Amino acid sequence: MKTSVKSIKFLDSLHNPSKEDLKTALISLNIELEDVQTELNTSESKPYYRKLLYQNEEVELLVMNWSQLECAPHDHGASQGWIKVLSGSSKNTVYEIKENGLPSELFTKTHDKDQIFYAPVNGIHKMKAEENSDLVTLHLYSPPISGMKVYDLEKCSVCIVSDDCGAWWPDEQRQKLKEMQLNS
Template sequence: MTLTSRIKNVLDTLKNPSKAQLKDALLKLDIKPKDFDDLSEPSLGKPYNRKLLFKNEEIEMLVMNWSQLECAPHDHGNSHGWIQVLSGTSLNSVYEMSGTGLPVELFHEYHHQGKYFYAPKKAIHKMQAFNQTNLITLHLYSPPITGMKVYDFEKCAACIVSDDCGAWWPDEQHQKVKEIQLKNNVKNKD
């Protein structure tokens, strides 16, 4: 059975899956790094290249091949899901919203090959390959991500991005669904 048909057989049966059902599906699929020997390298200046493996109205599954750049802090809209580290080590930073409307880093954690970690709805995080590792991650979300919000601390802004944009500030105007100016807590000096 091919990887594509294996994924379809497992994921097509899920309807409004819970956190536990999503993780069970990932475990059942038992996907390994060797399943992705043909992944494209990330585009220059981008934190990762992503490949859609499966998508229906309930679920989407992607695999990401990471450069050494970090992605922007972002949420996953109204989606939740699991991230599996297929190879390398991920540095994952978790944020919470502050009174200024800008996320503040709470903590960071390292996830090594074989680790699974959960991304709750509206949770904000950023990721990057740690220590020059060859990071490849598998992502399973429900529902498919739409309305992802990315943050740019230098611009003191957030942007809801189109579904074809990754976790970075959009390069193309059509990828900016809505740009939001956030409060700047720095007071001007006279």
């Protein structure tokens, strides 16, 4: 995506943005699938291919092209953000943390093209493209994601991952910043 000067100035003007500021910003950018088509790549071995479109100290804007794999339950560290479905349909499952530290599923909701949904600070969720859906999503977070926790519910484990790792259990040891066993 060729980030326009107008978009850069708009994103640069965000300082400690609120939930509503981020939502307004994502909508105001008016980015559609055609605008990011050249930035998309695929990943058959991971849930998605992600491309950082813009980042400063306050915000980051990413586009994700989803495979048919489901990402792991995860949070976004100390970040909050909004997700816009550019194409396809997203199956989004939201969790709450139980006393043992393990996430427990609360509900699942499908979000279709042009819908946006919120990812709160400390919120845990997982996403997946609906079956046979070519899912592409646009994400605006503040601050840029760091310290993301990824959960492995089968192993009752959680891992804080490096900033270059997505919402999956890391393949490389260097991406595991801290791994913890949880009570089952």
